[in-house]
Amino acid sequence: MKGSFTGYFINAPAVSSGKRLLLIFLGILLFISLFSFGPILALQQTVFNPDCIASYVDDIDVPALAHDWLKTNVAPGNPVSAKAMGLLIINLEPQIKDQLRSYVRNTYAFLLDRLEKGKLLETATAQRPLFDDMASQFQAIIDLPGLSPALAALGISTDSIKKYTDVDQINGYFDMLEQVAALKDIAVTADTIYIPLIIFILALIVAIKLIARKPGFISGELGLILAICGALQYFIALIVSSLGRPAISQFNLPPIIQTWLLRMVGDYNNVLIIYGGVILLCGIALIVVYYAVKSGRLWSTKSL
Numbered sequence: 001m002k003g004s005f006t007g008y009f010i011n012a013p014a015v016s017s018g019k020r021l022l023l024i025f026l027g028i029l030l031f032i033s034l035f036s037f038g039p040i041l042a043l044q045q046t047v048f049n050p051d052c053i054a055s056y057v058d059d060i061d062v063p064a065l066a067h068d069w070l071k072t073n074v075a076p077g078n079p080v081s082a083k084a085m086g087l088l089i090i091n092l093e094p095q096i097k098d099q100l101r102s103y104v105r106n107t108y109a110f111l112l113d114r115l116e117k118g119k120l121l122e123t124a125t126a127q128r129p130l131f132d133d134m135a136s137q138f139q140a141i142i143d144l145p146g147l148s149p150a151l152a153a154l155g156i157s158t159d160s161i162k163k164y165t166d167v168d169q170i171n172g173y174f175d176m177l178e179q180v181a182a183l184k185d186i187a188v189t190a191d192t193i194y195i196p197l198i199i200f201i202l203a204l205i206v207a208i209k210l211i212a213r214k215p216g217f218i219s220g221e222l223g224l225i226l227a228i229c230g231a232l233q234y235f236i237a238l239i240v241s242s243l244g245r246p247a248i249s250q251f252n253l254p255p256i257i258q259t260w261l262l263r264m265v266g267d268y269n270n271v272l273i274i275y276g277g278v279i280l281l282c283g284i285a286l287i288v289v290y291y292a293v294k295s296g297r298l299w300s301t302k303s304l
Helices: 002-010 019-044 048-059 062-073 077-116 120-142 147-153 160-166 167-181 184-212 217-251 257-293
Strands: none
Touching: 019 062, 019 184, 019 217, 019 257, 048 077, 048 167, 048 257, 184 217
16 A cells, blocks of 8 residues: 555656646745745734733843832832832732733733724724723822922922823824724734634645655755745844834833834744744755755656
8 A cells, every 4th residue: 555655746747838837826825925924923922912912021020120210219208118019019029920910911811802803993983982981080199289298298299100100102002003903904814714724734745745746856846836925024123123113212101112013023033933944944855855856866767
C-alpha cells in the first residue's frame, strides 16, 4: 500500500497544459489565502484578544506611579501620609492588578462585542455626553470650598486630581472609539473566516499535490508561493510599524493608553514577523527540495 501511494507521485505522468493552468490558478488562490491569513492571525492573537490586552496590566508599575504622584502632590505638605500611602499601595499591588486585569478584559470584550454587532458607534455617541457630564460634575465637586482645605491638609492639590478627569482626554478616547467603529466589517470578517480560511488553505495544498503529482512541480510551486508570501509579510510589518505611532498620537489619550496601543501594534507586528518567517523558511526548504529533485538527488531523473 505504501509503495503504491509513493508510486502515485514518483511515477506520475507529465503535467499537461490544462493541468498546468489549473495548478497556476490554484497557486494564485493559495497565495491570496496565505497572504490574507497573516494579518487575520495577527488580529486574532492581539487586537481581537481580550486576554492579550488584559495582560498589558502586568506592565504597569503601580508602586512607581503611586510614588511619583505622592512625591509630587502629597509629600511636600505631608511626607508621613505620603510614605504610609506608598507602603499601602506596595502591599496591595497584586490585588490592584487583579482588579485592573479583570476590568480591562471585561471592558475590552464588551467593546469588541459592540464592534462586531455594529453598535460601537451608537454606544460611543450615547456615552460621550454622560462621561463629559460626569467629568464636569467631578471637577465641580473638587472645586467645593470645603473640600480644598481637606485635601490641602493631606498635601494634595486639586489641580493634581483634575488632570485625571480632563474632558479633552475623555473626548480623545471617544474620538478613537468612533474611528474604530469604522472597522466593523474588518472585525466581523476576521472572526468569521478565520477557521474556514485555514481549512481552505489546507484543501488547496492537498489539491495541488493530487493534481500535479510530480514532486518537483509540487515543491517548486509551493516553495515559490510560500517564499514570496513570507517575504511580503515582513514588508507589511514594516508598514504597520511606521504608520502605527503617528496614527495613535493624533488622539489626545492618556500616556498609559498610548503606551498600550503602541505595544498592541508591536505585538501585531511580532505575530506577522513570526508567521512570515515560518512561511518563508518553509518556502525556502521546498525550493531546495525542488532543485534536489531536479538534479536527481531524491528520485531518478526518469521520475521527473
